[in-house]
Structure formats: C-alpha cells, structure tokens
Amino acid sequence: MADPRKGEQHANRAREMLRQGRLADAERELRAAVASDPSRGDWMLNLGWTLEAIGRQDEALQLYRQSASLLPTARDPRLAEGLMLAKLARHDEAATAFESVLKLDPKCETAASMLIRSLAMAGRHEEAETGYYLALHSIDRPATSHLEIARSLLARGDLKRAEHCFRRAIAEGPTLSGARIELARVLLLAGRGADTAVLLAEEFRRGGVPSHLALEAVRIHLATGRTAEASQILEQLARNEPSNPRLHLLLARTMRRRADLSRATRHIEIASRLASELPGLAYEAALISLARGVESNARDVLAKEFEARPLGHLAPMPDRVAPMPDRVAPMPDRVDLIEIVGALLSVGLIDQAERALHGHFGTDIRRAHSGDIEALRLGARLSLERGDLREGRARSRRLLRLDPTSMVALHNLALIAIERRDFASASGWIGRARAINPSDAGIRKLRTLLWWRRITSRLLPRH
Numbered sequence: 001m002a003d004p005r006k007g008e009q010h011a012n013r014a015r016e017m018l019r020q021g022r023l024a025d026a027e028r029e030l031r032a033a034v035a036s037d038p039s040r041g042d043w044m045l046n047l048g049w050t051l052e053a054i055g056r057q058d059e060a061l062q063l064y065r066q067s068a069s070l071l072p073t074a075r076d077p078r079l080a081e082g083l084m085l086a087k088l089a090r091h092d093e094a095a096t097a098f099e100s101v102l103k104l105d106p107k108c109e110t111a112a113s114m115l116i117r118s119l120a121m122a123g124r125h126e127e128a129e130t131g132y133y134l135a136l137h138s139i140d141r142p143a144t145s146h147l148e149i150a151r152s153l154l155a156r157g158d159l160k161r162a163e164h165c166f167r168r169a170i171a172e173g174p175t176l177s178g179a180r181i182e183l184a185r186v187l188l189l190a191g192r193g194a195d196t197a198v199l200l201a202e203e204f205r206r207g208g209v210p211s212h213l214a215l216e217a218v219r220i221h222l223a224t225g226r227t228a229e230a231s232q233i234l235e236q237l238a239r240n241e242p243s244n245p246r247l248h249l250l251l252a253r254t255m256r257r258r259a260d261l262s263r264a265t266r267h268i269e270i271a272s273r274l275a276s277e278l279p280g281l282a283y284e285a286a287l288i289s290l291a292r293g294v295e296s297n298a299r300d301v302l303a304k305e306f307e308a309r310p311l312g313h314l315a316p317m318p319d320r321v322a323p324m325p326d327r328v329a330p331m332p333d334r335v336d337l338i339e340i341v342g343a344l345l346s347v348g349l350i351d352q353a354e355r356a357l358h359g360h361f362g363t364d365i366r367r368a369h370s371g372d373i374e375a376l377r378l379g380a381r382l383s384l385e386r387g388d389l390r391e392g393r394a395r396s397r398r399l400l401r402l403d404p405t406s407m408v409a410l411h412n413l414a415l416i417a418i419e420r421r422d423f424a425s426a427s428g429w430i431g432r433a434r435a436i437n438p439s440d441a442g443i444r445k446l447r448t449l450l451w452w453r454r455i456t457s458r459l460l461p462r463h
Helices: 004-019 023-036 041-054 057-070 076-087 091-104 109-121 125-138 143-155 159-172 179-189 193-206 211-223 227-240 245-257 261-274 281-291 295-308 334-346 350-361 373-386 389-402 407-419 423-436 441-459
Strands: none
Touching (some): 023 041, 076 091, 076 109, 091 109, 109 143, 143 179, 159 179, 179 193, 179 211, 193 227, 211 227, 245 261, 261 281, 281 295, 281 334, 334 373, 423 441
16 A cells, blocks of 8 residues: 655655755655655656656656646646657647646646647647637736747748737737847848847847847847947857857858958858858858958859758748747848859859849849849849840849949949940940049959950951
C-alpha cells in the first residue's frame, strides 16, 4: 500500500532542492515520492518539470501525459504537455493539448496564444484566426494572442492587419519583449522604414533586449541606412558574444558601408571561421571584395552563391511565425538586395542580376515602381547591359525626373544618345552632367567617346 507520509517527505525535500537548483537531487526525491504513491499526479507533474529543466524532454512529455490521465480536471499537466510539444515542433499535437486546456480554463491566456501559434505553425491559419476570436471573447486583455495572430498575418503577407495586431499587443502588453522590433519589421516590409527608429529606440530604452532581438534590430537599422545606430548596438553585443557568427556578419556589413574595409574584412573572416554556411555570408564577402577592388574573386563567389541560394522576392515567408530566432530570414533586406544586384551587374553576371531584380520588383519597373529611385537606377542599368536602349532611355528619363541631379541618369542618357548617333543630344546631356560635377570620371570618358564617334562617323562612307 502507498505510504502518503513517506511520499510527502520525499516531495517536500524535492521542493527544497528545486529552490536550491539541485535538479538531480530533486529528481531522485520525486521519483521516490512517485514510487511511494503512483496515483499522485501532482508529484508526477513536478517530476516532469524537473526532467524538462534537466533537458530530458521525451521523459518529461511522458510524465505530463501520465499526470493528465490521473488529474482529469487539472489544467497544468495539459498545458505542460502542449508547451513541450510546441518546443519539439509537433504543432498539430500541441494544438490538441492547448484545446484541452481551454476546455478546462477558457481564460488561460498562455494556452490561447500558444494554440494560435501552433495552428499557424502547422499551416492552419483559418483555425488560428478562430482561436484568436475565441481568445478575444474569453480574455480581457489578450496581449499575447494579438502578438501570435500578428505573426500569422505576417506569414501570409497581410501587413496591414499584422501592423494593427502588433500595435494592439503592445498597447495591452507594453512589457512584451521584442514586440516593437517585430512591428518595426512589418513597417520595413511595408516600405515605411523611417517609422521604425522610434520603435527600436523605445525597445532598447526599456532594456533587457535578448541578443537575437538586438540583431534583428540591427538588420532593420541597416536596411534603413542607419549605420551609426546599428554600429552602436553591435559594439555592445560584441563584448558579450564575441563568438556569435551572425554578429560578425552584421559587423562586416556595417563596417563596409562605413568604408572601413580593413575591419569589414576581419569580421567577415571571423564569421567564416565560426559558421562557413551562414546565409548571407558569401554575398557579403563578395561585396567586400568588390569594395577592395578584387573583382575576379567576387565574380566567382557571387556566381557560386547565386546558384546555391538564388535571390527572389522579399515578401514574408510562411515559416516566419516561429519565435524570432527561427524567423530571421536568410533572404536579404531591400537595401542588401539592391547592393547584391549592383554587384552582379558589376561583375558581368547579367542573367543572375535580372532574375534577382525582377524577382523582387517585377519586369515592369518603370510603371510599377515609378517613384523608386534605386529600382529605376538598377532597371536602367540592366536594360543597357541587355542592349535595350529604348527601355533604358525611358527608365533613365524617369529617374532624372525624380532626381534632376542624378549622374547615373545623365550618364545613361548621354551613352544612349551616342549609341544612337544623336550627338547633339549626347553633348547636351554631357554638358548638363558637367555643370553638376565637372570632375566626374565617367562623364570625362563619355566626352572622349563622343569626340571619337563624331570623328569616325565622318570617315564612314556615305550611302
């Protein structure tokens, strides 16, 4: 027969050992307690929690299920089971466990938000929305439910609703870690990068930002051209995590954009040693090589990397509803993509540049992105590389309307005019460019080319 007094003694000793952090001793005492009375589901649950803390997840899961069978009206064993299944990425099973929790306690916010997450991770987004609306009905301020449905909406590319739900999550749970960084990510994807600075500053003002969230904030700063802010965060992180390869990759990118190529090279070499297959590493190494003038090496690296990891559309991917560390995507931000496409064009990888550019901006850049200076600049350059002078001219004219001082547009228009033997127009474009920047090397070369073409055209036989 069970000896309840003996079992209680073991359980009490286990509680004291847990307070002291002596997990192995606590496990021994809890096993003795359970052995003395196998009907005590609460002791079994405590043993499961202890084994989970030790790292023996499968044993812990089995104990949670046994505890739930012994305690048919208890919430905690089913909640522990669901959380463990979610940790093991068994999302459909986790959803079933969280549903059983909510039948017992409809106001359990942890179960409600984790149900939304598990359904979304399993690709069951419509059911996740149903779970969200039930949470709104049952829970007064379901901040984490807003957060999880926002992640689901982001995964489906619904940026407007995702922004709304992230803002509600922050309003109802102002201490939620990382929510402002995730909202900033949505704004960046929506083309509102300028609005992200305040959100990121507020997140760091609150303090205690985990490193993976800090690195995501760095990516957002870099994507919006705020290299000083990115550098400040990275320098602080480097003191605590000197062996983090992603940190060194972002430091290399930041140093390159600040034209500190020696430090950029050092950090990219460290990142390569720490994690040679880190997504984005090879592209960054190639960009640094180009900045140092080593074009041949950059071409080989870019060609190989593009074959292994071709660049495409930058919309949110379906798996980005995982917790933030898993959701950091290997796909580059818009600024990174523009840099890489420019590099591909510079080394003569025209087909790859075209696939990457059209994958993000589409083929009708002049109409679909008529107000985007960078897209038009790359589009015009690509057209000229392809020999499509008509489209190159149209894109360059549009670029010049947006930026009347664009040396790129004036260079393109002068070159196209020369190729068409419209020497009067070419002279006009060159004159306009020289008025803006008399020392521009590219324009000086075009003046020489114009002079030569004029001379040779007069020597050609007339028909």
